[in-house]
Amino acid sequence: MRNPIHVKVPRTAAKNEVVRLMTKLNHPMESGWRQRLDGQTVPKALAGRFVCLFNGREVFRADLDSGTASDPYLSFHVRVAESGEFRFVWTDEDGNSIEKIARIEMKEG
Amino acid sequence: MLSRRDLLLLFGAMAANGMPFSWLFREAGAAPRDAKEHLAKLTGGAEQQKGGVTIILPAATDQARHVPVRISVASPMTENDYVKAIHVVAERNPTPAIASFHLGPANGKAEISTRIRLIKTQIVIAAAEMSDGSVRIGKARCKITGGAGACG
Numbered sequence: 041m042r043n044p045i046h047v048k049v050p051r052t053a054a055k056n057e058v059v060r061l062m063t064k065l066n067h068p069m070e071s072g073w074r075q076r077l078d079g080q081t082v083p084k085a086l087a088g089r090f091v092c093l094f095n096g097r098e099v100f101r102a103d104l105d106s107g108t109a110s111d112p113y114l115s116f117h118v119r120v121a122e123s124g125e126f127r128f129v130w131t132d133e134d135g136n137s138i139e140k141i142a143r144i145e146m147k148e149g
Numbered sequence: 150m151l152s153r154r155d156l157l158l159l160f161g162a163m164a165a166n167g168m169p170f171s172w173l174f175r176e177a178g179a180a181p182r183d184a185k186e187h188l189a190k191l192t193g194g195a196e197q198q199k200g201g202v203t204i205i206l207p208a209a210t211d212q213a214r215h216v217p218v219r220i221s222v223a224s225p226m227t228e229n230d231y232v233k234a235i236h237v238v239a240e241r242n243p244t245p246a247i248a249s250f251h252l253g254p255a256n257g258k259a260e261i262s263t264r265i266r267l268i269k270t271q272i273v274i275a276a277a278e279m280s281d282g283s284v285r286i287g288k289a290r291c292k293i294t295g296g297a298g299a300c301g
Binding site for chain 2: 058071072073094097099100101102103104105106107108109110112113114115116117118119
């Protein structure tokens with residue numbers, strides 16, 4: 041899969057500004073609800089855990105279950121007091137994780 | 150032999166006890182009761198208060214597999230008063246759980262958005278666990294049109 045994670049982080053922010061962050065993962069998020077024509081249930085396969093860290097500190101966590109749409113998208117807010125990097129980590133049920141890093145800088149003055 | 154009056158009294162008593170007739174027409178999949186039980190489990194059985202949680206869903210959609218939802222909680226999000234978690238459940242999906250979001254004072258604003266699956270017209274419930282231990286809930290209904298639920 042090419043470039044499975046998308047993130048949107050503002051390049052700069054004023055001190056203590058609340059910024060909106062967005063992320064999306066390309067993943068089918070099998071709910072375990074679907075049945076094939078032969079009556080077999082398609083097994084559940086979710087990328088159920090998302091964590092966002094700012095300079096190594098957890099700022100947001102989501103546990104996603106079957107009711108979440110495929111290609112899960114999340115938007116949330118974080119108050120930033122310093123320059124640093126956001127790490128967006130998605131983990132599936134087998135423990136495989138994939139992550140992306142985005143930097144944010146404080147505005148001058 | 151029961152008389153008509155006895156039957157009426159019996160049904161009246163059942164209705165008064167809050168015992169609906171859902172056991173007669175129980176469908177496969179979740180019922181609103183399952184969603185409530187799941188929510189109680191997630192919040193540790195704390196008492197739920199209405200208000201303070203806004204949940205925005207489209208009034209009607211034919212894209213049941215990707216229903217956009219935005220949830221915001223009225224909270225100053227300071228060190229002493231913030232939202233610990235937001236739990237989202239659906240009343241009539243095959244399994245009620247949608248997602249749980251864990252927040253803290255670092256968020257600055259208790260507002261999240263995502264996309265969910267809804268297999269039929271139903272009510273979605275969001276419960277916010279506050280830092281003082283109280284639980285606030287908000288509800289919204291979304292009508293699924295077009296007959297293609299999110300199971301496909």
